[in-house]
Amino acid sequence: GSTIGILGSGQLGRMLAVAAAQLGYRTHIYAPETGPANDVSPLMTRARYDDAGALAAFARAVDVVTYEFENVAFAPIAALSPIVPVRPPALSLATAQDRVNEKGFVEGLGGRTAPWRAVTSLAELEEAIAAVGWPAILKTSRFGYDGHGQARITAPDQATAAWESIGAAPAILEGFVTFDHEFSIVLARGVDGTIVSYPPPLNVHRDGILATSTIPAPAEVAACWTEAATLAGRVADALGHVGVLTLEFFVTADGPVFNEMAPRVHNSGHWTIEGAVTSQFENHIRAICGLPLGSTDVTGSGVEMENLIGEDAARWPQILAEPEAHLHLYGKHEVRAGRKMGHVTRVRR
Ligand code: ATP
Numbered sequence: 001g002s003t004i005g006i007l008g009s010g011q012l013g014r015m016l017a018v019a020a021a022q023l024g025y026r027t028h029i030y031a032p033e034t035g036p037a038n039d040v041s042p043l044m045t046r047a048r049y050d051d052a053g054a055l056a057a058f059a060r061a062v063d064v065v066t067y068e069f070e071n072v073a074f075a076p077i078a079a080l081s082p083i084v085p086v087r088p089p090a091l092s093l094a095t096a097q098d099r100v101n102e103k104g105f106v107e108g109l110g111g112r113t114a115p116w117r118a119v120t121s122l123a124e125l126e127e128a129i130a131a132v133g134w135p136a137i138l139k140t141s142r143f144g145y146d147g148h149g150q151a152r153i154t155a156p157d158q159a160t161a162a163w164e165s166i167g168a169a170p171a172i173l174e175g176f177v178t179f180d181h182e183f184s185i186v187l188a189r190g191v192d193g194t195i196v197s198y199p200p201p202l203n204v205h206r207d208g209i210l211a212t213s214t215i216p217a218p219a220e221v222a223a224c225w226t227e228a229a230t231l232a233g234r235v236a237d238a239l240g241h242v243g244v245l246t247l248e249f250f251v252t253a254d255g256p257v258f259n260e261m262a263p264r265v266h267n268s269g270h271w272t273i274e275g276a277v278t279s280q281f282e283n284h285i286r287a288i289c290g291l292p293l294g295s296t297d298v299t300g301s302g303v304e305m306e307n308l309i310g311e312d313a314a315r316w317p318q319i320l321a322e323p324e325a326h327l328h329l330y331g332k333h334e335v336r337a338g339r340k341m342g343h344v345t346r347v348r349r
């Protein structure tokens with residue numbers, strides 16, 4: 001059997017490791033701290049993502065490297081590519097870990113985005129507000145997740161407060177999109193360029209955090225599906241992507257508007273574990289190991305995935321009492337507000 005190296009020790013790594021084990025692979029987690037992935041993976045290197053020596057030793061110990069977490073130092077990861085296949089490739093990581101890069105890349109392939117400007121100083125933010133208008137959202141261009149590193153701007157005099165609140169990092173100002181719904185395209189691309197794509201879920205966010213993903217999505221989302229999936233396929237091809245790739249979209253009167261992408265399995269694809277013939281995790285493992293990809297067909301007439309955030313996880317006894325609910329707990333020891341503790345999936349026959 002071969003060994004799959006995974007950068008990151010969170011719940012996405014845990015679910016990847018379970019899928020890998022089912023296909024007969026061992027996993028080796030590389031992360032600065034232990035986490036949910038370590039409970040199910042036999043091997044670990046505990047080191048920083050920019051520790052070139054530890055990374056090189058890790059690369060020699062595994063047969064392929066993937067990542068469940070894209071907020072890693074790019075240069076040392078790119079340096080692994082000559083030693084071991086890194087899948088998805090370095091270009092996917094570099095593009096998707098920076099909001100300025102990903103917006104420009106997707107626009108270059110014909111995708112629609114919110115009006116945006118790259119911002120590296122308060123003076124540039126003031127110019128950007130004048131150009132983009134308001135309301136707008138200022139986001140750090142790197143390292144944001146679950147709505148962290150963002151500030152809403154509803155009037156130009158909020159520029160200084162917004163700039164200070166995100167910590168004056170390289171940033172992007174985005175015009176606020178008036179949207180009806182949010183959805184995502186989750187696809188897997190194989191080593192040979194074959195693409196399979198899941199039907200798009202309706203994604204509902206609360207406080208900037210995904211709350212639920214529902215299949216099938218309403219007709220307004222279905223009307224955007226072909227255009228969004230075609231764009232996502234173009235993005236995957238242009239990156240030479242191998243593995244799962246996720247693009248988030250808004251449904252607007254003008255059609256789908258691209259929000260952001262993730263070069264990895266995604267929370268809005270968790271419904272596929274029980275709700276699709278092949279889960280996003282299995283398809284990611286198949287793709288990076290050069291295996292044929294599996295069917296993305298839905299197993300029932302509908303699926304709902306509900307995230308268990310913070311104290312929601314205390315509802316586990318009631319969820320277990322539901323005959324058809326699939327409970328997933330990530331084994332995180334500390335409950336914190338806004339922290340993803342688990343999820344539950346309900347498949348309608
Ligand atoms: P994730 O956990 O999905 O990676 P994130 O921190 O990268 O989250 P975004 O996806 O950029 O954050 O934004 C979180 C949510 O905030 C979006 O799903 C959407 O509901 C809202 N949002 C973000 N950008 C805009 C925008 N330009 N216009 C309107 N709403 C927005």
Ligand code: MG
Nearest residue numbers: 144145146260
């Ligand atoms: Mg994001």
Ligand code: MG
Nearest residue numbers: 146248259260
């Ligand atoms: Mg998002």
